[in-house]
Amino acid sequence: MSQEIPEAEPGNRGLKTAVAIVSSLAVLALTAVSVLAVQRHGDQGDSAGGASATEGSMVSLTQSDLSKLVEDRTSALQDKEEGDFLAAFTGEAKSQQRRLFRNLLKVPMETATFRTVQSTGRLESSFSGGAKAQLDIVFVHQISGVDVTPVEEPYRWTVEKKSAKAKPVVTRVTGKPGMKDLGTDPDTTIAYPAPWDLYPDLAVHRTGHVVLMTDASHRDQARAGAAQLEAAASRVLGAWRKNGPGDKPVSPGFAITVEPGGRRYSTLYGRGGQAKKEDGVTASMMTGQLNGAPYGGARIVMKSPSGRVGEHEMAHALMMPVTGKADVSGLGGTQNWVVEGFAEYLASRGADDRGGQSALRRAGFSGRLPDQAGFYAEDPVRAAANYELARLALTYMADRYGKEKTFAFVAAQYTAPHALDQHLLDATGKDERAFEAEWADYVRSTVK
Structure with missing residues (x-):
């Protein structure tokens, strides 16, 4: 932030120049995957991919599903393949990510990858709908001639799978919320949104x-x-x-x-x-x-x-x-x-x-x-x-x-x-x- 120099007197305008703060x-610990999986017959496993239901009885999102979504986005960005990059997004998220993809190609980067932040998952079940996961990832990047080492911009993806045979899709993309010291503090995200x-x-x-x-x-x-x-x-x-x-x-x-x-x-x-x-x-x-x-x-x-x-x-x-x-x-x-x-x-x-x-x-x-x-x-x-x-x-x-x-x-x-x-x-x-x-x-x- 910058600090404006106050005027000495009303009507006598002093020099006003901003000074940054x-x-x-x-430093926040990034937690990665909070998974809500829906189970049609009430059988519950103990991890995102560990359900005990019979084949077809439940819709689940596995760690492998989630990791592949992230890895495919990295490959598509590095190959400059817009269609492949957008394949997993739907609705407003797709329009948002099309803008992101095209903008990123303009920035001189030494490194540009997406990475899942690994941590233990949590499985909950109910009796309606499909499977949904809140997935925290980071965009690891290094602007050429600017960053000494790669830096991270955290994102939070909402991933949904409508049925057992459906492919998982990303329906919402936001930044990862920042931690508040006080309840009255403004809502913040971590290094998001970038330009x-x-x-x-x-x-x-x-x-x-x-x-x-x-x-x-x-x-x-x-x-x-x-x-x-x-x-x-x-x-x-x-x-x-x-x-x-x-x-x-x-x-x-x-x-x-x-x-x-x-x-x-x-x-x-x-x-x-x-x-x-x-x-x-x-x-x-x-x-x-x-x-x-x-x-x-x-x-x-x-x-x-x-x-x-x-x-x-x-x-x-x-x-x-x-x-x-x-x-x-x-x-x-x-x-x-x-x-x-x-x-x-x-x-x-x-x-x-x-x-x-x-x-x-x-x-x-x-x-x-x-x-x-x-x-x-x-x-x-x-x-x-x-x-x-x-x-x-x-x-x-x-x-x-x-x-x-x-x-x-x-x-x-x-x-x-x-x-x-x-x-x-x-x-x-x-x-x-x-x-x-x-x-x-x-x-x-x-x-x-």
Whole structure:
């Protein structure tokens, strides 16, 4: 999400530029197959394919049936055979998947497969209808020049078999629901819908380090800004190559969707209507690895192809593959002042280029680094002040201790968030309190 800088006074319009907030998606255990099989004579087995009824007495969906549906879709996509890909879908799902198939062929992919998420099944029986299964699968894919490793987009298929002799068909396709922390949280899905799910006609434009996607109706707007986004990508990647530790698997490029706003903007990648007012967001893409790096890349969504917003979002996306498992725990993750400060440091065009110091003067300065829990404050003035404090923290570190140590500090914080004191000692020779004290003096001398 991005944060808008509030106006200083009514009638005195200040500079408004959005700043993104990485929305880390929680690591969720994917459960695969919840099968409801209908049994006409009341005999019940103990698994999706293990009924004890006589031949013809029951309609069942076996694991083999379900796996074949998924495997055939992979083969058809790789062979670019639309008819074979759509053969198992019916009704609205068929129209939806025709759009998906045609859109996916436009995206430069190194890997593109569908995979069933394996787990134990559950069999229930009744005395009417056919067999129905809720099947969770993942679309495992790697956008060329963007993802460090293959990433996953989970889908939930509704599979039905009308009779014992009928072939199973997919009647509904949705994203896999995300987990809610509170009942009042918005409904979300995990990394769904991607642009290839959402748009009737996906337009894709590739530059050296950017895969730019949008609806065909916005193709001209996106292409007009492509050079600006490519320049932003070159600056971000160039800064990392020059100053960053060479052993970190940062993103080599960026997948960006330009969506001017409205429901589509707030829906992309399953954000459930969040960030409607933001100009840019970055969504993490999970690898599905239980004992490895949780993220293989990221996806950026922007309302317009702005270089300044783009650089901020690219800084988030750059670091996503470096992120360690601890970061998924929210308050125990990478310090927000590091995440947003680094993004603002790379995106800034000079001192206070978006009016953050005005917000800081209005909000007041306690002499402390921004609090982790309250960083993204409801009060827009306080939130904007926190962004400026974060920018000043990374700017001060780079000016005082050097860019190489600063970039190494950021990488270390992403990789092992709980060791902040050690990371600061490595970069500055001071623990958090000592660094905070000298940084506070810098802030007071800068913001007057």
